[in-house]
Amino acid sequence: MFDVEKIRYDFPMIRNNPNLIYFDSAATSFKPQCVIDEVLHYYEYTNSNIHRGDYDISFEVSKLYDDTRKQIASFIGAKRKEEIVYTYGATSSLNTVAINFGNKFLKPGDVILTSMVEHASDILPWFKAAERSGAKIEYVPFPSNGKFDLDAYEKCFEGKNVKIVALPHVSNVLGYIYPMKEIARIAHEHGAYIAVDGAQAVPHIKVDVQDLDIDFLSFSSHKMLGPSGIGVLYGKYELLDQMDPIFYGGGSNARFYPDCSLILKETPEKFEAGTPNIEGVLGMDQAIRYLSSIGMDEVEAYGTELSDYFISRLDELDTVEVYNHGSKAGIVTFNMKGIFAQDAASYFNKQGIAVRTGNHCAKMLHEIIGVNETIRASFYIYNTKQEIDRFIEVIKDTTLEKCVDSIL
Numbered sequence: 001m002f003d004v005e006k007i008r009y010d011f012p013m014i015r016n017n018p019n020l021i022y023f024d025s026a027a028t029s030f031k032p033q034c035v036i037d038e039v040l041h042y043y044e045y046t047n048s049n050i051h052r053g054d055y056d057i058s059f060e061v062s063k064l065y066d067d068t069r070k071q072i073a074s075f076i077g078a079k080r081k082e083e084i085v086y087t088y089g090a091t092s093s094l095n096t097v098a099i100n101f102g103n104k105f106l107k108p109g110d111v112i113l114t115s116m117v118e119h120a121s122d123i124l125p126w127f128k129a130a131e132r133s134g135a136k137i138e139y140v141p142f143p144s145n146g147k148f149d150l151d152a153y154e155k156c157f158e159g160k161n162v163k164i165v166a167l168p169h170v171s172n173v174l175g176y177i178y179p180m181k182e183i184a185r186i187a188h189e190h191g192a193y194i195a196v197d198g199a200q201a202v203p204h205i206k207v208d209v210q211d212l213d214i215d216f217l218s219f220s221s222h223k224m225l226g227p228s229g230i231g232v233l234y235g236k237y238e239l240l241d242q243m244d245p246i247f248y249g250g251g252s253n254a255r256f257y258p259d260c261s262l263i264l265k266e267t268p269e270k271f272e273a274g275t276p277n278i279e280g281v282l283g284m285d286q287a288i289r290y291l292s293s294i295g296m297d298e299v300e301a302y303g304t305e306l307s308d309y310f311i312s313r314l315d316e317l318d319t320v321e322v323y324n325h326g327s328k329a330g331i332v333t334f335n336m337k338g339i340f341a342q343d344a345a346s347y348f349n350k351q352g353i354a355v356r357t358g359n360h361c362a363k364m365l366h367e368i369i370g371v372n373e374t375i376r377a378s379f380y381i382y383n384t385k386q387e388i389d390r391f392i393e394v395i396k397d398t399t400l401e402k403c404v405d406s407i408l
């Protein structure tokens, strides 16, 4: 059974900051003690490089590190552990796909189909891939509520050579879970591949890459209870195997010769040149174990319960405009009428409530929802309805004057 009080106890950031209400987990999440302990244990007991040392602690750490791939593969339903490439985070994974896929498969006139919902990290790499290859960027039209229109999406393929679809599974601003299984099916029916930005999905919902039948999936550990600086690129093995790495160096090659030829290691090692973020991988592994022990269905249900509850409480207020009714995954985006989002956030901060404001790196989303600046409250497994109630009281008490005073 989901026991939020027990969960809260596992998070030192919550124990150590009793007056803080943290509603910014879509930016980065808190870490449970087991993740912190794992990283510390590495530094305190087994600090050594992997696959390079002929001594016990290196053997021990190499074995632990290698075993993590299997567990991460199973967490996202990958067919085999070789489909898991370690990166430095979602941005690094998304760039890796855009560069590698672009270099291998994109030709002039091909279409990269994406959207104006995109986070910068999912769209800028494709802008650059288009520039290098001569492919064109096109956008799936979205209605002004930001929900996904499958018919409008399917029409985008008519008469076009769409080579790849690049979309998020969950919008980082609107929190909608897009119908990825259908999106992938339609892409494949039209001979396109699909690269999914899973940065906001993998932490909050059960993502099964085989069930969804997606070709690539990118996500970060730090948004799902793990350390920063480590992330995952999932790719179907046959696709990854055809692609060349971006980085070359130690750990990713089998041999190299004076005539400048080289033999790379197999996928995924060929993509992982240099000493990896060992403690990050070990910490991410613990984060995934922790989430799995709760169960992703429970995690998702609780995120939805909190978003539904917060939206229903906001709807009682006529000083607030909510932009994502029906959103899931613990993300609620709104504004206070007549108050600039950042001014409101300064006041909330003075009341001990941490939220994010602005365009949330989705700098074209205003073309869809019609506003540039919003307040985003994002929840995770350690947040409570009591915290939401406290936030509602603060919102009720918020005036333009108080907000202005809080920034002076």
Ligand SMILES: Cc1ncc(COP(=O)(O)O)c(C=O)c1O
Pocket (backbone or CB within 6 Å): 026, 027, 089, 090, 091, 092, 119, 121, 122, 168, 170, 171, 172, 197, 199, 200, 220, 222
């Ligand atoms: C939807 C989405 N994609 C990509 C990213 C980039 O993630 P990272 O900064 O961890 O690389 C984020 C981060 O907020 C995001 O929300």
